[in-house]
Amino acid sequence: xxxxxxxxxxxxxxxxxxxxxxxxxxxWPLAHLWxxxxxxxxxxxxxxxxxxxxxxxIIIIVTFFARFxxxxxxxxxxxxxxxxxxxxxxxxxxxxxxVLAKPxxxxxx
Numbered sequence: 001x002x003x004x005x006x007x008x009x010x011x012x013x014x015x016x017x018x019x020x021x022x023x024x025x026x027x028w029p030l031a032h033l034w035x036x037x038x039x040x041x042x043x044x045x046x047x048x049x050x051x052x053x054x055x056x057x058i059i060i061i062v063t064f065f066a067r068f069x070x071x072x073x074x075x076x077x078x079x080x081x082x083x084x085x086x087x088x089x090x091x092x093x094x095x096x097x098x099v100l101a102k103p104x105x106x107x108x109x
Contacts, residue, residue, distance in 0.1 A: 003084040011076075022077060038041055047106035054073075055097035061089045 008022035035053050038046040064085060068078070098105055 003080055003087070024081075042107075047103065050095055050097045050106070054092040054099065057088065057092040058096065061085050061092075061099060065089075 005023060009019055011017075012019050012021050024102065031053065035049055037043075038049050043049075065082075072078070
């Protein structure tokens with residue numbers, strides 16, 4: 001949340017720019033909230049959703065990294081994006097590990 005929203009808001013406010021000028025809007029936060037809700041509520045489909053979303057996120061991020069690292073542009077915004085994606089990638093790799101290695105964690109209460 002800090003990297004994707006708060007840092008750009010603070011930066012924009014500090015430099016007198018429109019507040020949302022450096023926020024890159026997308027629908028991933030909604031997908032992540034759905035996954036969080038499914039995991040917390042232990043929805044019957046939680047394990048399948050966690051596996052599918054993890055695989056999709058990992059493929060997308062690794063593809064983005066390959067493109068970016070072939071010709072990196074280390075501006076403050078691209079660095080901020082890169083750091084965010086490193087954390088997102090780590091989270092989804094860990095989640096995929098749990099889905100595959102510890103399926104008992106995804107049982108009913």
